[in-house]
Amino acid sequence: MKKVYARPRLLKEAHFHYCPGCGHAIVTRLLAEVVEEMELGGKAICVAPAGCGMLVYNYFDFDTLESAHGRGAAVATGIKRVRPDNLVFSYQGDGDLAAIGTAESFHAANRGEPISIIFVNNGVYGMTGGQMAPTSLLAQVTTTSPQGRTSKREGHPVKMCEVLAVLQGTSYLERVAVNKPAAILKTKKAIAKSFEHQLKKTGFSMVEILSPCPTNWKMSPLDACTWIEEVMAAEFPLGVVKEVPC
Amino acid sequence: MKKLMNGNSACAEAAVLSGCTCYFGYPITPQNELGEYMAKRLSEVPGGVFIQSESEIAAINMVLGASVVGARAMTSSSSPGISLKQEGISYLAADELPAVIVNMSRGGPGMGNISPAQSDYFQATRGGGHGDYRTIVLAPSSVQEIADLMPLAFDLADHYRNPVVVLSDGMLGQMMEPVSFDGIKRGKDYVKDYILTGADGRPSRMIRSLLFDVKEEEEHNWKLFRKFQRMEQNEVRFETLLTEDADMIVVAYGTGARIARGAIKRLRQEQLKVGLIRPITLWPFPKKAIQQAAAQVSDFFVFEMNTGQMVEDVRLALQGRGRVHFYGRPGGVIPTPVELFRIISRHYYQSVRGKKE
Numbered sequence: 085m086k087k088v089y090a091r092p093r094l095l096k097e098a099h100f101h102y103c104p105g106c107g108h109a110i111v112t113r114l115l116a117e118v119v120e121e122m123e124l125g126g127k128a129i130c131v132a133p134a135g136c137g138m139l140v141y142n143y144f145d146f147d148t149l150e151s152a153h154g155r156g157a158a159v160a161t162g163i164k165r166v167r168p169d170n171l172v173f174s175y176q177g178d179g180d181l182a183a184i185g186t187a188e189s190f191h192a193a194n195r196g197e198p199i200s201i202i203f204v205n206n207g208v209y210g211m212t213g214g215q216m217a218p219t220s221l222l223a224q225v226t227t228t229s230p231q232g233r234t235s236k237r238e239g240h241p242v243k244m245c246e247v248l249a250v251l252q253g254t255s256y257l258e259r260v261a262v263n264k265p266a267a268i269l270k271t272k273k274a275i276a277k278s279f280e281h282q283l284k285k286t287g288f289s290m291v292e293i294l295s296p297c298p299t300n301w302k303m304s305p306l307d308a309c310t311w312i313e314e315v316m317a318a319e320f321p322l323g324v325v326k327e328v329p330c
Numbered sequence: 331m332k333k334l335m336n337g338n339s340a341c342a343e344a345a346v347l348s349g350c351t352c353y354f355g356y357p358i359t360p361q362n363e364l365g366e367y368m369a370k371r372l373s374e375v376p377g378g379v380f381i382q383s384e385s386e387i388a389a390i391n392m393v394l395g396a397s398v399v400g401a402r403a404m405t406s407s408s409s410p411g412i413s414l415k416q417e418g419i420s421y422l423a424a425d426e427l428p429a430v431i432v433n434m435s436r437g438g439p440g441m442g443n444i445s446p447a448q449s450d451y452f453q454a455t456r457g458g459g460h461g462d463y464r465t466i467v468l469a470p471s472s473v474q475e476i477a478d479l480m481p482l483a484f485d486l487a488d489h490y491r492n493p494v495v496v497l498s499d500g501m502l503g504q505m506m507e508p509v510s511f512d513g514i515k516r517g518k519d520y521v522k523d524y525i526l527t528g529a530d531g532r533p534s535r536m537i538r539s540l541l542f543d544v545k546e547e548e549e550h551n552w553k554l555f556r557k558f559q560r561m562e563q564n565e566v567r568f569e570t571l572l573t574e575d576a577d578m579i580v581v582a583y584g585t586g587a588r589i590a591r592g593a594i595k596r597l598r599q600e601q602l603k604v605g606l607i608r609p610i611t612l613w614p615f616p617k618k619a620i621q622q623a624a625a626q627v628s629d630f631f632v633f634e635m636n637t638g639q640m641v642e643d644v645r646l647a648l649q650g651r652g653r654v655h656f657y658g659r660p661g662g663v664i665p666t667p668v669e670l671f672r673i674i675s676r677h678y679y680q681s682v683r684g685k686k687e
Binding site: 125126127128129131132138139141144145146147148149150151152155158159160161162163164165166167170171187188190191195 | 351352354377379381383384385387388389391392393394395396397398399400401403417418421425526527528529530531534535536537538539540
């Protein structure tokens with residue numbers, strides 16, 4: 085029988101802690117695949133966040149480090165400046181990157197640190213139980229916006245790719261999704277492209293991934309994927325936001 | 331050869347001579363000369379990294395990143411900035427990563443002012459951030475001693491894989507004194523088998539402090555505790571002055587100890603038998619030295635440029651076996667040796683002479 089799929093070699097034999105239908109599981113697997121296919125397992129250093137993505141270090145079979153909440157870009161900066169030939173990427177959620185860690189993300193981008201940020205945007209604080217995130221949509225009901233987010237009270241959702249695009253230090257910013265097979269393949273390509281930009285030291289790169297959180301959205305996994313397509317992507321348009329020649 | 335230098339610049343030069351290749355910091359008075367010196371000096375060092383970070387929080391996390399890949403890294407700041415670094419210091423301690431943090435402290439709390447004070451003693455000696463941890467705290471008393479302590483700070487950080495704090499103040503940071511760098515050099519190389527370099531030809535490594543299993547977390551805490559106990563056994567440093575015949579012993583550190591020296595000189599001229607114990611490590615605190623002194627002396631006079639912080643450690647060391655006198659000036663006031671001489675002599679006459687007569 086022909087083998088069509090195998091566990092990536094750089095993914096440890098561990099059970100994911102992610103909830104059923106969670107996009108993190110796909111992103112985690114894609115990262116292991118890309119690092120393996122680009123033969124970067126011996127060079128990769130992953131900075132894990134606080135949040136649902138924090139346990140990626142239990143899954144990746146390459147060097148990993150836990151960062152304090154939001155400080156991934158600063159920690160990655162310290163690593164990359166000392167070891168410029170390593171592949172350094174930070175895995176971060178929306179609260180981590182766009183709320184508590186906005187300053188670190190913004191200034192690492194502005195300095196053009198040749199690091200990659202894998203930004204998982206699911207519009208909610210997952211690990212703490214579904215509070216409003218900086219990327220929650222208007223009218224989205226969360227445990228801390230029980231009447232739905234309003235622009236007057238909570239402000240508009242933060243579009244980090246567009247925010248960082250104005251900075252001259254950024255070289256590649258793309259928004260993708262993991263809600264259907266074609267989108268997942270695009271996400272994989274975007275991650276690889278971000279790593280290529282890093283290896284060629286063109287500047288700071290980030291891949292923003294719209295990712296389902298059925299548990300906190302209180303939807304079935306299938307409905308969550310449809311919601312990304314019909315609602316979330318309308319607010320967060322998919323595609324390359326910025327790319328300089330690599 | 332001696333150079334006339336301020337404490338901030340001397341600290342930076344000594345750090346570089348000690349093998350520090352990475353400095354991350356954010357401007358704050360009264361320690362700006364340190365970062366400015368590093369900006370220039372580290373550009374001459376192979377692999378030297380200097381970043382003026384966007385915040386103190388970013389700076390300490392850059393230190394963590396540089397440390398995790400094996401570099402000798404440091405940051406410096408002054409009191410309000412050190413508060414911001416506490417998150418990162420807690421992570422460094424939890425992850426067992428070396429780093430050196432210099433605090434040229436100033437008057438507080440809050441914004442305080444930019445004058446020298448010793449009001450960060452509690453923060454420095456009790457860990458400072460969240461969780462059950464300690465940092466070794468070195469307290470220099472001159473520009474030369476700032477320089478002398480830097481190789482030790484980096485060695486202790488590497489030896490114990492723990493953050494080390496150099497607690498000085500704006501007085502020593504700003505003051506110029508002749509300083510020699512002749513004896514200041516990098517100590518031995520430490521084998522760093524824990525650092526992240528990429529899992530090339532070896533199993534992958536993971537550095538983290540999150541331990542959901544409470545038994546694992548408890549054991550991690552005890553493991554750190556045992557390390558702190560080793561520090562308490564092996565790393566206590568202090569200096570004594572005229573304690574042999576003393577009836578009263580002054581306990582003071584850093585700038586406070588320099589003022590105390592001047593006061594003691596005058597007290598001795600007046601035939602008042604007063605000596606000095608100067609802790610060089612504020613943590614671990616030289617409690618045995620104080621306990622041993624209590625065998626012959628019953629009066630201890632604690633002088634600090636704050637409202638009374640180290641005085642608690644003196645009381646804890648004595649366990650009620652001596653009388654503890656205290657004089658403090660918080661808020662950035664620098665008392666003169668004459669002022670301190672007057673206060674100490676009053677206490678001396680009331681307590682020591684009163685007892686003798």
